[in-house]
Amino acid sequence: MTGSTEPGGQATHAGIVRIQSWQVRGMRQRCPARFAVDVRPAVAHAKAGADVGRTRSASALSALHAVLDLIEFDQLSGDAAIRRWTEKSDPDPTLARWAAQAVRAIQEAEPKIAATRPDTPVLEPVSRSWGRQRLNAEDVYEEAVVGRRYEADGIRELRLLSTNSVAGAARERTDDAEIAFLVGVTAGARPILGGRWDHQRRFSLGRFTAPERIRVVEVGCADGSIDVRFDGSPAEALRLYEDEAAGPLAELLADDSYRPGYDCAKCLLVESCPGVPSVPGLLGVTGDTRRTWSVTSGREHQKCPDRYRFGEMFLPRERAAEDSDGTRRGRAVHSWIAQRHDRRPIQACRASDVPASSETWSAGWAGRDGIEARLGVQMIGDHALVCPLAGLAGDTVRTEHLVVAFDPVANAVIVAKTDLLYRDDHGWVLREIKTARSPETGDLLTKYPQLALAVLLSEAGVLAEEGAPLRVELEELTGSGPVLATLDVSSDAVLAAARRAVNRLAGPMFTMETSGPNPGKACADCGFVRWCPAARKTAA
Numbered sequence: 001m002t003g004s005t006e007p008g009g010q011a012t013h014a015g016i017v018r019i020q021s022w023q024v025r026g027m028r029q030r031c032p033a034r035f036a037v038d039v040r041p042a043v044a045h046a047k048a049g050a051d052v053g054r055t056r057s058a059s060a061l062s063a064l065h066a067v068l069d070l071i072e073f074d075q076l077s078g079d080a081a082i083r084r085w086t087e088k089s090d091p092d093p094t095l096a097r098w099a100a101q102a103v104r105a106i107q108e109a110e111p112k113i114a115a116t117r118p119d120t121p122v123l124e125p126v127s128r129s130w131g132r133q134r135l136n137a138e139d140v141y142e143e144a145v146v147g148r149r150y151e152a153d154g155i156r157e158l159r160l161l162s163t164n165s166v167a168g169a170a171r172e173r174t175d176d177a178e179i180a181f182l183v184g185v186t187a188g189a190r191p192i193l194g195g196r197w198d199h200q201r202r203f204s205l206g207r208f209t210a211p212e213r214i215r216v217v218e219v220g221c222a223d224g225s226i227d228v229r230f231d232g233s234p235a236e237a238l239r240l241y242e243d244e245a246a247g248p249l250a251e252l253l254a255d256d257s258y259r260p261g262y263d264c265a266k267c268l269l270v271e272s273c274p275g276v277p278s279v280p281g282l283l284g285v286t287g288d289t290r291r292t293w294s295v296t297s298g299r300e301h302q303k304c305p306d307r308y309r310f311g312e313m314f315l316p317r318e319r320a321a322e323d324s325d326g327t328r329r330g331r332a333v334h335s336w337i338a339q340r341h342d343r344r345p346i347q348a349c350r351a352s353d354v355p356a357s358s359e360t361w362s363a364g365w366a367g368r369d370g371i372e373a374r375l376g377v378q379m380i381g382d383h384a385l386v387c388p389l390a391g392l393a394g395d396t397v398r399t400e401h402l403v404v405a406f407d408p409v410a411n412a413v414i415v416a417k418t419d420l421l422y423r424d425d426h427g428w429v430l431r432e433i434k435t436a437r438s439p440e441t442g443d444l445l446t447k448y449p450q451l452a453l454a455v456l457l458s459e460a461g462v463l464a465e466e467g468a469p470l471r472v473e474l475e476e477l478t479g480s481g482p483v484l485a486t487l488d489v490s491s492d493a494v495l496a497a498a499r500r501a502v503n504r505l506a507g508p509m510f511t512m513e514t515s516g517p518n519p520g521k522a523c524a525d526c527g528f529v530r531w532c533p534a535a536r537k538t539a540a
């Protein structure tokens, strides 16, 4: 046994494996190496202690939970709870505005939830978290559910809050494996005693009271929508856990591979990870605080620093407001082509690989006049003329692949989402596929900073193979036909221009030359207008 018992204390245990429900989200995409650290609190604590520069920003949902605690456990009204929380924590006014609306939406959802269990209309909020524990000679295995907890008459109900809606086509949905984990753990859970969860001490659990019915309800804070995801007996809950969660979880725990991707952003291992190349000076900036940077986040910050910050807080954004007709068309074209590139065995795109009906294909994103839809179909057909997949086989094509690098000088994790990576006889090629009404005539690296970043990654030897550097291509699909360009990654002039383009985009976020709101033009396509006080002043 790796732990010990201190006199008068709870058993200490360096070998605790502690899995919280949010950690099993998207299990099949998770990085096993990071997961192994995240679920071992003692290891994560030691790593986090060394990693003093990590950023920690308030998230929308954690703020909302603080307000709901005041309502449910201090018996305050919604307005009084918002006032108390505001006095105590001095939150960002944008966050406070959203939280007040979210509380109203949750209160509207309450009778709808009660109507789904008319036999037991009133449940009591439960302050203690729910968890279960298995002890054996080698380790302590613990599972805990995260969500708002309610109980009465043998019913245990978990409510999962979403910042968006949980109804309709655009709803946000917790994945099935996470629901299975939640219900299985809830069925066998005891209250977790004590306050803060200690990284070295196993959970101290209260008495087990067998539940008779388990429920999981999603609640949309955008509109008070609800979705009952599970309502069944403990036996059904445990069976669902075994069927949907236990297998993938065991596989993830047994795996020790590195899978670079979005997980790298907040990973405690990133500085020394063998799966992530270290590229000092990639962004041309210095940084003390750990950040994640991408072309998208750089652009967001450039438009308005607060817009970027609100995204980091996971405030809900109105996506429709952010998209132009061209953006919607570009996304649809990309998605169509990516699906063709994902075919196995690999096939080059043909001119006939276009949507059978532009109306059906574009329903939901294009205007009634059909102009954008017809242009999109033409672009997809044009792509066949320059599709590079002919003759490629095996594991040589990756669509929408994430390339991750760490810049220790900037203290930043850089995430590049590539449109297409393929390997021919001479090595790997990164192709950016862009759509535009007419071909770009200006500086390509400034217009498309993804290309500039790709050039710098190539120079750093990322994805180089047997001495052959990564090649970088631009495919522009335009109203007047496709244009294919190969960038000369060995040219000093191209490299210098790429450095300037990346540095120009990254600089302001790192130097904090600009911060706060930038009301004006940027508000026109900002998804946070509804919450942002600065935007309202502009409109007035």
Ligand code: SF4
Binding pocket: 031, 032, 033, 034, 258, 259, 260, 261, 263, 264, 265, 267, 268, 269, 270, 271, 273, 274, 275, 276
């Ligand atoms: S840095 Fe990325 S690849 Fe490496 S362990 Fe962390 S998540 Fe996995």
Ligand code: SF4
Binding pocket: 303, 304, 305, 306, 307, 310, 517, 518, 519, 520, 522, 523, 524, 526, 527, 528, 529, 532, 533, 534, 535
């Ligand atoms: S509404 Fe305007 S000022 Fe507010 S975050 Fe958006 S762009 Fe910035």
